[in-house]
Amino acid sequence: MAHRAPLLPLSSLLAHLSSTRPTPALIRDVLALPALSHWFDAQGKLNLGHFEALGEDSLVPLELTSPSKGTFERLEVPLSYYLSYLASPPSSSSSNSDTLYLAQFAPPPFLSPSLPPPEPIASRLSHSSLWMGITPTTTPLHRDPEDNLL
Numbered sequence: 073m074a075h076r077a078p079l080l081p082l083s084s085l086l087a088h089l090s091s092t093r094p095t096p097a098l099i100r101d102v103l104a105l106p107a108l109s110h111w112f113d114a115q116g117k118l119n120l121g122h123f124e125a126l127g128e129d130s131l132v133p134l135e136l137t138s139p140s141k142g143t144f145e146r147l148e149v150p151l152s153y154y155l156s157y158l159a160s161p162p163s164s165s166s167s168n169s170d171t172l173y174l175a176q177f178a179p180p181p182f183l184s185p186s187l188p189p190p191e192p193i194a195s196r197l198s199h200s201s202l203w204m205g206i207t208p209t210t211t212p213l214h215r216d217p218e219d220n221l222l
Contacts, residue, residue: 082190089193099190107186118159123151128182135175154204161206173205 077096080088088097113119131148138144154174162169179187179202189197 085190086193086196089196105187107183110186118155120155120159123155126182128180130180132174132177134172136170136172138170140169158204158206171205171209173203173209175201175203177202 077098078088079098082099085097085099110122111119129150129152132151132154134147134149134154136143136145136147154172157172179200183202187200187202188194189200
């Protein structure tokens with residue numbers, strides 16, 4: 073029998089995390105992150121103009137997985153390059169196709185206002201990472217060294 077994660081309201085997340093053995097849980101409430109309205113247009117397409125207006129072009133760490141070859145590699149590219157890729161992704165959507173995604177990236181100050189942490193855990197947050205990809209984005213099976221809120 074498969075384990076089902078409990079469905080919790082955001083207000084009870086802190087109590088759940090404080091339990092002696094916290095388990096995976098799903099948060100019922102949808103967070104109204106400013107990124108959702110700033111980073112995407114009304115049709116749900118990436119708003120490249122928003123990022124261009126910020127005037128920043130940091131290098132970002134990307135991960136490339138090739139399931140068919142069994143390979144995984146990391147590279148760094150300018151954020152503008154990756155955003156252009158997201159705006160016009162390749163047409164292949166097979167689960168065996170290569171996946172390019174931004175991973176383990178500490179959001180720079182110019183992106184932070186769009187990504188405030190959920191209020192119940194803001195004071196307990198040690199750091200945050202930004203992950204971005206297009207469907208289907210997959211990552212190799214792994215175990216993270218710290219608890220996560222995704």
